[in-house]
Amino acid sequence: MPSDQVPEDELLPSGQIGRRDFLALLGAGAAALLTDRLRALEAAVQPGKPNIIVIVADDLGYADIGVHGCKDIPTPNIDSLATNGVRFTDAHVSCPVCSPTRAGILTGRYQQRFGHEFNPGPLKVTDVDVGLPVSQVTVANVLKSAGYATGIVGKWHLGAAPHFQPQKRGFDEFFGFLDGSHSYLDLKASMPAPIFRGTEPVDETDYLTDVFTREAVSFIERHKSEPFFLYLTYNAVHTPMQATQKYLDRFPGIAEERRRTYAAMLSAMDDGIGAVLAKLREAGTHDNTMVVFISDNGGPSFPDRGNASNNLPLRATKGTVYEGGIRVPLLLQWPRRLPGGKTYDNPVISLDILPTAAAAARARLPADLKIDGVNLLPYVRGRRTGQPHDILFWRFGEPRAVRKGNWKLVRVPQQPDELYDLASDIGETKNLAAEKPEIVEELGKALAAWESELIAPLWGRAGTALAPKAK
Numbered sequence: 001m002p003s004d005q006v007p008e009d010e011l012l013p014s015g016q017i018g019r020r021d022f023l024a025l026l027g028a029g030a031a032a033l034l035t036d037r038l039r040a041l042e043a044a045v046q047p048g049k050p051n052i053i054v055i056v057a058d059d060l061g062y063a064d065i066g067v068h069g070c071k072d073i074p075t076p077n078i079d080s081l082a083t084n085g086v087r088f089t090d091a092h093v094s095c096p097v098c099s100p101t102r103a104g105i106l107t108g109r110y111q112q113r114f115g116h117e118f119n120p121g122p123l124k125v126t127d128v129d130v131g132l133p134v135s136q137v138t139v140a141n142v143l144k145s146a147g148y149a150t151g152i153v154g155k156w157h158l159g160a161a162p163h164f165q166p167q168k169r170g171f172d173e174f175f176g177f178l179d180g181s182h183s184y185l186d187l188k189a190s191m192p193a194p195i196f197r198g199t200e201p202v203d204e205t206d207y208l209t210d211v212f213t214r215e216a217v218s219f220i221e222r223h224k225s226e227p228f229f230l231y232l233t234y235n236a237v238h239t240p241m242q243a244t245q246k247y248l249d250r251f252p253g254i255a256e257e258r259r260r261t262y263a264a265m266l267s268a269m270d271d272g273i274g275a276v277l278a279k280l281r282e283a284g285t286h287d288n289t290m291v292v293f294i295s296d297n298g299g300p301s302f303p304d305r306g307n308a309s310n311n312l313p314l315r316a317t318k319g320t321v322y323e324g325g326i327r328v329p330l331l332l333q334w335p336r337r338l339p340g341g342k343t344y345d346n347p348v349i350s351l352d353i354l355p356t357a358a359a360a361a362r363a364r365l366p367a368d369l370k371i372d373g374v375n376l377l378p379y380v381r382g383r384r385t386g387q388p389h390d391i392l393f394w395r396f397g398e399p400r401a402v403r404k405g406n407w408k409l410v411r412v413p414q415q416p417d418e419l420y421d422l423a424s425d426i427g428e429t430k431n432l433a434a435e436k437p438e439i440v441e442e443l444g445k446a447l448a449a450w451e452s453e454l455i456a457p458l459w460g461r462a463g464t465a466l467a468p469k470a471k
Contacts, residue, residue, distance in 0.1 A: 049227040050334060051220075051280075051289040052143065052357050055273060056105070056231075057329075058098065058155065058238040059318060061299030061309025064266060065329055070310070072254055073263040077274035078331070081293050084340045085333030086380045090422075092403075093297055093350040096318055096325030096396055098180055099157045101296045101350060102233070106138040106158070106169075108354030108373040112395055115458035122193075123160035123179045130459050131159015132169065137369055139354040140170030143229040146363035151223075152176060153215045154233030167198060171231070174198055175215045182235055184208040184242040184265075207244045209236050209265065213272030217279045224283040227361070232276070236269040237262055237299075237307055244268075258308040265307075290334040290360050292353055298324045315428040321394045321401040321410060322428055332380065334360070344380050346387045347403060352376050393450045397461050402447040409433075409443040417444075 064070050066079040067087055094104035094111060099119045103111040111117065120130040132138075140150045151173035152166045157180045159165070166174040179193045187208060188194075189201035195211075196202065204211050216232045243264035250267055254260040273293070280286035299309025300318040316322035330348065332338065337360075351373035358365055359375040378384035387405075394401040398413040406423035417440050419433040433440050 048288065049147070049362065050336070050360050051228050051230075051285055052148070052292075052360060053230045053232060053276065053289060054105070054139075054292045054353060054357070055276075055294070056102070056154075056233045057269065057293070057295040058233070058235045059297065059299055059307055059309065060237055060266070060295035060329065061301055061311050062295075062314050062324065062327060062329065063310040063312045064237075064262075064299065067331075068329060072251075072259075073266050075266065075270045077270045077277060078293060078329075080277065081273075081291060081331040081333045082341070084335060085291070085331060085338055086342045086344055088330040088332070088348050089343050089345050090347045091294070091328055091330030091349070092326045092347065092392065093294070093328050094326075094394065096297045096320055096394075098155075098238075098296050100396075102158055103132050103136075105294075105296075105350050105353050106132065106140070106231075107136045108139070108351050108371045109136070110351065110372050110393065110454070112454040112457075113370075113372075115455050117396065117457040118460035119157075119180060120159070120459055121157070121180045123157075125160050125162065127159070128161045128163075131161060131164030133458070134163055134168075137366060138170045139357055140166075140229065140231070142170075142354065142358050142363050142365060143361055144170050144172070146358075146361050147227060148361065148363075149173075149223040149226055149228040150231075151219045151228070152231040152233065153219060154212050154231075155180070155182070155235045155238075156233070162199075165199065173219065176212070176233070177235075181238055181240070182208065183240060184235075185244075187211070207268065209234060209268040209272060213275050216272070216276050220276065220279045220283060220285075224285055229357070229361075234269050234272065237265045237309065239300075239307055241265070241307060256308065262308040287335040290332070290337075290357070292357075293329065293331040294350060294353070295328040298326065298328060313427050319396075321396060321399045321412075323422070323426065326394060326401075332356075332376070337377070338380060342380065344376075346379070347392060348376060348388055349373065349392055352388065391446055393447060395451065395454070397457075400447060400451075402443045402450070404443060404446065407436075407439050407443065409440060409447065411444075411447075419443075 065075045067082045093101045095101045097119050100111045100116050103116040114133050144150045150171045152171050154176045156178045160178040175197050177193055187204035189203050194201035219230055241261040243261050247264035247268045251260050251263045280289050297318045298311050300306035301309040311324040314324035316324040318325050355371055355373045355375045374388040379388050392403040400411045402409050406421050408420045408422055410418040417433045418431045419440055420428045
């Protein structure tokens with residue numbers, strides 16, 4: 001079934017019989033007579049299109065939210081999305097660093113298909129070839145065509161030249177910064193990387209996370225009477241490690257300074273998410289708003305740098321294709337349509353966000369658009385069984401990985417093949433490649449076939465900022 005087509009019964013509230021089941025009970029003759037009347041009735045009682053909010057955290061550690069077991073940093077508002085929605089226990093992003101993951105989220109496609117394999121940057125408006133290619137359709141394009149007001153608040157990191165900027169990529173409104181990181185305290189327009197409202201630099205004096213929250217709440221207020229899509233991309237908890245005393249004072253019991261600052265930064269973001277949810281309730285749109293929360297990659301929890309995040313029990317960190325780089329928190333709340341307090345355990349990926357949002361909005365995707373993501377709604381509602389993905393892939397320059405079922409093959413330069421059974425070894429501690437050569441061969445062939453569909457990176461390589469454009 002095309003990803004832009006969702007059977008009507010898959011979006012009906014739990015416990016209601018869908019059109020297909022009802023018509024099947026009637027038989028073909030009676031069904032044909034009633035089809036038109038049923039369509040008219042459903043149109044009359046169908047609630048308005050849902051609002052859609054996608055919240056992206058930056059460099060969040062896998063173990064640093066309460067529902068993943070965090071003890072030293074309360075995250076009640078993030079956790080509430082799991083309490084009132086669905087928590088995906090086996091969720092991944094399509095890249096272990098920021099910009100390529102965001103390209104995948106916005107397009108629903110493996111970003112290596114269009115050469116967005118590495119981080120660009122530091123970005124300049126003169127970098128006319130460095131950014132999310134304009135040939136790519138974004139989720140904002142899709143939802144805007146379905147009648148949605150569209151806005152982004154926060155970090156862009158998908159190109160600074162005018163033709164790459166958000167308002168040329170389907171977004172009606174933009175408030176945030178274009179590059180990959182930003183000071184939280186020095187927000188003056190005279191900085192090399194200013195804060196923009198639209199295309200105009202603005203001066204701000206408040207803590208940046210609080211500023212982004214203020215703008216997100218304002219967007220909801222201004223568009224509460226129409227369906228809207230808000231892409232809220234906090235740069236917390238990415239470096240630089242900066243927090244105000246208000247948030248630092250919440251964590252006197254954390255002795256290690258870097259971890260204490262990290263906790264303060266995360267707490268500020270959690271407050272912001274709480275303010276967004278409160279605004280939805282005030283506006284009367286809470287139950288019919290689909291809220292997605294995800295991190296763009298694993299935490300860079302190095303002992304002497306990074307942000308003091310915690311990826312346990314996963315192996316490694318941001319920048320790797322081990323689980324610590326690509327497995328992330330993913331929460332999905334939509335009270336009107338989805339059950340609360342549910343976990344979903346099959347593997348999913350950030351590429352699924354676009355087709356899921358399009359299905360919720362009943363937005364049509366371009367017929368020639370190859371989408372790698374899958375609409376997750378029928379799976380989390382239990383109306384479709386099996387796994388959303390037969391196989392998942394990663395490539396970040398030389399490091400590569402492929403996942404089929406519980407088996408994951410990792411190929412890292414100058415190391416032997418690594419094969420892990422993630423069902424029993426989520427920490428990737430026991431290499432089974434020598435014991436299971438037939439699985440290594442099968443996954444290796446699948447990886448090679450996938451790579452044959454990709455193009456060369458348009459810029460850069462792992463571990464560098466910018467390199468000449470590939471030929």
